[in-house]
Amino acid sequence: MAEILKIYTFPESVLRVEAEPVQEIDEDLQKLIENMGETMYDAPGIGLAANQIGVTKQLLIYDTAPRTNGRKMGVLINPEIVHGEGKIVHDEACLSVIDFSAEVTRFANVQVKGFDRNGRPVQLDAEGLLAVCLQHEIDHLKGVLFIDHISSLKRALYKKRLKKMLMKSQSSEPE
Ligand code: NI
Numbered sequence: 001m002a003e004i005l006k007i008y009t010f011p012e013s014v015l016r017v018e019a020e021p022v023q024e025i026d027e028d029l030q031k032l033i034e035n036m037g038e039t040m041y042d043a044p045g046i047g048l049a050a051n052q053i054g055v056t057k058q059l060l061i062y063d064t065a066p067r068t069n070g071r072k073m074g075v076l077i078n079p080e081i082v083h084g085e086g087k088i089v090h091d092e093a094c095l096s097v098i099d100f101s102a103e104v105t106r107f108a109n110v111q112v113k114g115f116d117r118n119g120r121p122v123q124l125d126a127e128g129l130l131a132v133c134l135q136h137e138i139d140h141l142k143g144v145l146f147i148d149h150i151s152s153l154k155r156a157l158y159k160k161r162l163k164k165m166l167m168k169s170q171s172s173e174p175e
Pocket of ligand 1: 093096136140
């Protein structure tokens, strides 16, 4: 049975590591993909990159479809944006950035290349929410978070608020 993994949150350093390309698609990787899926649907989220669960491999999963249609999990290994055009502004959030969302400007259309979970080459043309999601997740694999795309003032305000939240939760936890 798939298990729910711990999601690392900002400012944990693993989120800043550039992920290594996946060299081998084996049983361990399939298990990792299943566990990441369980974790993403449980959260719930529309995407999850391996860094977020502490594995610095170029692997991401996504499902931007309404959940009422069932699960349609996409998997991308060693993904790369080969083309981007247009502009979209979307209010983004992240399972690794607690209690925050902000508008981020990204490409409206992207072409992404990579491999599926069986190691077959895939090419994806994405627009709208899926384009946003893939750019966000591919950023994760480079050690980049959506808060890196907002103004330094907004980021500083969030960091200050987060510090307060973390201090509060620490002091309320029994020894
Ligand atoms: Ni994220």
